[in-house]
Amino acid sequence: MAQVVSAGSVNLCPTSGHELRKLKPSILPPKFHQHPRRIPDVRRRRNLAPAVTTSRLSRSETAVLPVVPEHLLKEEEEFQQIKNIHHKGNGSASVWSKPNERRKTKIVCTIGPSTNTKEMIWKLAEAGMNVARLNMSHGDHASHQKVIDLVKEYNAQSKDNAIAIMLDTKGPEVRSGDLPQAINLESGQEFTFTIKRGVGTEECVSVNYDDFVNDVEVGDMLLVDGGMMSFVVKSKTADSVKCEVVDGGELKSRRHLNVRGKSATLPSITDKDWDDIKFGVDNKIDFYAVSFVKDADVVHELKSYLKNCGADIHVIVKIESADSIPNLHSIITASDGAMVARGDLGAELPIEEVPLLQEEIIRMCRSMGKAVIVATNMLESMIVHPTPTRAEVSDIAIAVREGADAVMLSGETAHGKFPLKAVKVMHTVALRTEATITESEKPTNLGQAFTNHMSEMFAYHATMMSNTLGTSTVVFTRTGFMAILLSHYRPYGTIFAFTDEERVKQRLALYQGVCPVYMQFSDDAEETFAKAISYLQNHGMVKEGEEVALVQSGRQPIWRSHSTHNIQVRKV
Ligand SMILES: Nc1ncnc2c1ncn2[C@@H]1O[C@H](COP(=O)(O)OP(=O)(O)OP(=O)(O)O)[C@@H](O)[C@H]1O
Numbered sequence: 041m042a043q044v045v046s047a048g049s050v051n052l053c054p055t056s057g058h059e060l061r062k063l064k065p066s067i068l069p070p071k072f073h074q075h076p077r078r079i080p081d082v083r084r085r086r087n088l089a090p091a092v093t094t095s096r097l098s099r100s101e102t103a104v105l106p107v108v109p110e111h112l113l114k115e116e117e118e119f120q121q122i123k124n125i126h127h128k129g130n131g132s133a134s135v136w137s138k139p140n141e142r143r144k145t146k147i148v149c150t151i152g153p154s155t156n157t158k159e160m161i162w163k164l165a166e167a168g169m170n171v172a173r174l175n176m177s178h179g180d181h182a183s184h185q186k187v188i189d190l191v192k193e194y195n196a197q198s199k200d201n202a203i204a205i206m207l208d209t210k211g212p213e214v215r216s217g218d219l220p221q222a223i224n225l226e227s228g229q230e231f232t233f234t235i236k237r238g239v240g241t242e243e244c245v246s247v248n249y250d251d252f253v254n255d256v257e258v259g260d261m262l263l264v265d266g267g268m269m270s271f272v273v274k275s276k277t278a279d280s281v282k283c284e285v286v287d288g289g290e291l292k293s294r295r296h297l298n299v300r301g302k303s304a305t306l307p308s309i310t311d312k313d314w315d316d317i318k319f320g321v322d323n324k325i326d327f328y329a330v331s332f333v334k335d336a337d338v339v340h341e342l343k344s345y346l347k348n349c350g351a352d353i354h355v356i357v358k359i360e361s362a363d364s365i366p367n368l369h370s371i372i373t374a375s376d377g378a379m380v381a382r383g384d385l386g387a388e389l390p391i392e393e394v395p396l397l398q399e400e401i402i403r404m405c406r407s408m409g410k411a412v413i414v415a416t417n418m419l420e421s422m423i424v425h426p427t428p429t430r431a432e433v434s435d436i437a438i439a440v441r442e443g444a445d446a447v448m449l450s451g452e453t454a455h456g457k458f459p460l461k462a463v464k465v466m467h468t469v470a471l472r473t474e475a476t477i478t479e480s481e482k483p484t485n486l487g488q489a490f491t492n493h494m495s496e497m498f499a500y501h502a503t504m505m506s507n508t509l510g511t512s513t514v515v516f517t518r519t520g521f522m523a524i525l526l527s528h529y530r531p532y533g534t535i536f537a538f539t540d541e542e543r544v545k546q547r548l549a550l551y552q553g554v555c556p557v558y559m560q561f562s563d564d565a566e567e568t569f570a571k572a573i574s575y576l577q578n579h580g581m582v583k584e585g586e587e588v589a590l591v592q593s594g595r596q597p598i599w600r601s602h603s604t605h606n607i608q609v610r611k612v
């Protein structure tokens with residue numbers, strides 16, 4: 041039977057959403073609302089130098105929005121007021137009390153030559169990595185095994201942190217072959233791609249895919265590395281495609297090739313991928329990121345393979361293929377989540393479609409309660425520079441605002457010069473952006489996204505309750521289901537998800553707002569609740585006197601003598 045139990049007086053009527061929505065325009069510090077040119081104009085008239093406030097603002101901010109000390113004081117006051125309003129109830133939401141520790145948007149880091157050592161994996165984890173991604177397009181099983189073992193070693197010794205492992209399949213990638221050295225190609229010159237093996241000259245290079253000559257047609261545009269160089273097809277023979285260089289540059293070995301507007305006719309899961317998938321099963325990884333998914337059938341096929349193996353591994357579909365777009369809904373429905381793989385997506389489709397598709401894929405995943413990751417080029421300039429561009433910072437902020445569960449680093453952490461700095465930038469930008477999100481959007485699809493309506497209703501009301509009171513949420517889960525469901529409603533406070541399954545703890549590391557904790561459940565529910573709350577207190581995650589919303593719900597009761605569905609407010 042469903043029940044709502046409250047130690048305090050709690051009104052579950054979700055009016056708070058409206059109240060908090062009213063705060064939205066003013067939640068940003070006032071400097072964001074000032075007309076950018078008003079103050080500089082006044083200062084210019086008085087012939088004053090623009091005020092530089094080094095302790096508060098970065099160089100870029102002072103350049104655009106100079107502020108005077110009175111404004112800073114006023115904005116600090118107003119910001120404090122907003123925090124107090126946000127803290128109504130007992131003012132305990134972890135969002136504000138420990139901002140540096142409670143980032144909600146998760147960070148996926150690709151591990152490669154810059155980061156595949158014990159020292160770097162430890163440092164990445166401490167800097168904020170939540171998921172380690174292994175790109176099977178590079179490296180071999182031995183090198184990936186080493187990384188998996190290191191991440192598992194980290195997880196085993198780290199009681200209050202968990203890093204999930206994601207294996208990203210190579211998929212039906214079309215790549216150019218090896219070259220003895222990089223070649224410079226000028227716009228207008230001729231260049232040939234051939235399906236003959238082992239060719240690598242100044243005029244011609246091999247392609248690793250025999251149907252390449254059948255798939256491309258005269259007039260098609262070929263893109264190297266997502267558009268770094270481009271070629272137009274002029275003619276073809278049985279084994280070669282003759283092109284003219286449109287945008288030239290330096291062609292290196294094993295570069296990624298796309299045909300604008302077309303997907304290769306290869307199956308999404310190749311023989312190599314099946315071999316890699318088995319490697320993932322043997323190593324009990326947490327997620328597959330499946331490249332170039334074009335329809336839901338491939339997801340069903342993989343899921344049924346995993347079921348037959350008894351493997352509890354979730355499937356994230358990579359949306360990067362032109363053919364996937366008409367099937368987005370069925371592909372995402374079949375999966376556990378999606379990755380907006382903007383590199384190939386922006387090569388197979390016109391680049392201006394990428395931001396629109398990103399928004400649409402995030403919206404679709406959110407409405408279906410699926411995880412969603414935004415990937416590629418997020419801090420690309422940090423591969424070689426220690427600071428990001430302003431556009432990159434905005435890109436992260438947009439993904440966070442759009443509601444992504446996670447943002448991903450690729451070359452930045454795989455082979456970049458500043459992998460730790462890149463994670464720190466991502467952490468700081470995500471955290472700062474999250475602090476401005478005050479609107480807990482009521483899902484329009486309440487009761488439709490999941491089949492367990494009672495749990496969904498409880499997740500929704502627990503979210504409304506924790507938002508109204510400004511509390512964190514504590515949940516107990518054996519499969520992760522209830523924590524994922526709560527994450528779907530995006531409560532303001534942290535979701536502390538206690539689980540007695542290490543696998544589930546690791547998997548939950550991907551989900552927005554979820555802080556997973558491993559704990560043995562005792563047969564006595566009360567004893568387990570008390571143990572969980574004292575764990576949080578001992579680890580500085582909640583303070584004495586703070587209230588938390590405690591949710592007991594899900595598909596199956598954990599404690600048979602207790603009701604399955606139950607929300608309480610407890611004082612620590
Ligand atoms: N396991 C690895 N071993 C060696 N180099 C790697 C490894 N993983 C990544 N890299 C290097 O880091 C670069 C960026 O990684 P990323 O995962 O973005 O691969 P990519 O080939 O550029 O793109 P895609 O994601 O489409 O496969 C790669 O091009 C490669 O040079």
Ligand SMILES: CC(=O)C(=O)O
Nearest residue numbers: 381382383384415416
């Ligand atoms: C991540 C990836 O595979 C892409 O952006 O294409």
